[in-house]
Amino acid sequence: MAQPRILILGAPGAGKGTQSAKITEEFNVEHVTTGDALRSNKEMDISEMDTEYDTPGEYMDQGELVPDEVVNAIVDEALSQAGGFVLDGYPRNLEQAEELEDMTDLDIVLMLDVSEEELVHRLTGRRMDPETGDIYHVEYNPPEDDEVEERLVQRDDDDEETVRERLGVYRENTEPVIEHYEEQGVLERVDGEQAPDEVWEAVKKTIEDAA
Numbered sequence: 001m002a003q004p005r006i007l008i009l010g011a012p013g014a015g016k017g018t019q020s021a022k023i024t025e026e027f028n029v030e031h032v033t034t035g036d037a038l039r040s041n042k043e044m045d046i047s048e049m050d051t052e053y054d055t056p057g058e059y060m061d062q063g064e065l066v067p068d069e070v071v072n073a074i075v076d077e078a079l080s081q082a083g084g085f086v087l088d089g090y091p092r093n094l095e096q097a098e099e100l101e102d103m104t105d106l107d108i109v110l111m112l113d114v115s116e117e118e119l120v121h122r123l124t125g126r127r128m129d130p131e132t133g134d135i136y137h138v139e140y141n142p143p144e145d146d147e148v149e150e151r152l153v154q155r156d157d158d159d160e161e162t163v164r165e166r167l168g169v170y171r172e173n174t175e176p177v178i179e180h181y182e183e184q185g186v187l188e189r190v191d192g193e194q195a196p197d198e199v200w201e202a203v204k205k206t207i208e209d210a211a
Contacts (some may be wrong), residue, residue: 001082003029003209005104009178010112011170012163013122014192015199020086021110023199027207029084034071037078042076068096076103094176108210109181110203112192117166124165127152 004027010016024031042057046113051067075090075192080103091097100106114122123157125138130153136143143149156162188210190202 003027004107005029005079005084006086006207007100007109007181008086008088008199009109009120009181010192011116011173011174012093012166013119014102014112014114015196016088016112016194019089019110019200019203020204023086023203023207027084027086028164028203029086030082032075032078032082032085032087032090034089036073037074038066038071040078044077049073051111062159070091072099072103073097075100088125093173093179094180097177108207109187110206111178111181111189112199114129116164116170117180119167120160120163123158123166124154124160126155126158133167 006023006027006029008016008020008023013052019020019032022199023029030163038060042060043055045054047097049069051066053062059070072088075087076099079087091100122137125140126137127136128134128202129143129151131151134143136148136152138146143152157166178187188206190206192199196204
């Protein structure tokens with residue numbers, strides 16, 4: 001498959017970023033995330049949309065959520081400039097999934113399946129080095145330097161209560177998206193609880209089989 005158009009779905013902590021990076025390298029496609037697309041189009045003129053602000057950057061500077069219609073336009077622009085891509089972080093709801101159908105034709109929709117308890121374990125075990133911003137995990141990726149280990153902190157949004165709230169919001173918004181792609185017969189599920197290399201082999205094979 002020459003430069004496939006891939007959508008990757010999965011809950012926070014499922015490993016989308018890790019697998020997207022491997023897909024980008026292996027299949028020579030762009031990694032398109034809503035965050036990156038927003039940051040690279042902060043000055044985009046949206047004055048014709050009758051929104052509160054005239055650029056996405058003004059929403060971001062005020063700490064406000066960028067409206068769906070603006071996010072849709074930015075994702076559309078990013079995808080139009082990519083020969084092939086792995087799209088990560090969009091669509092977040094059924095309305096955005098329907099918008100995406102007007103933007104592009106997907107070759108495959110990957111779903112990284114990970115149980116909630118494993119997701120909680122992964123996310124609550126994350127630790128950040130406040131001096132460098134580097135992210136570690138107490139079990140899967142501890143620092144080799146004792147001094148680094150001593151200064152690691154858990155981010156507020158990685159405590160168990162917050163993690164479960166985030167996963168609840170994810171399920172509420174994204175389950176209809178998953179069902180949407182299942183009904184279309186384009187969703188391919190991959191067991192995301194395997195070792196990262198095993199997940200990658202399954203992801204790679206699934207993409208190649210879709211060619």
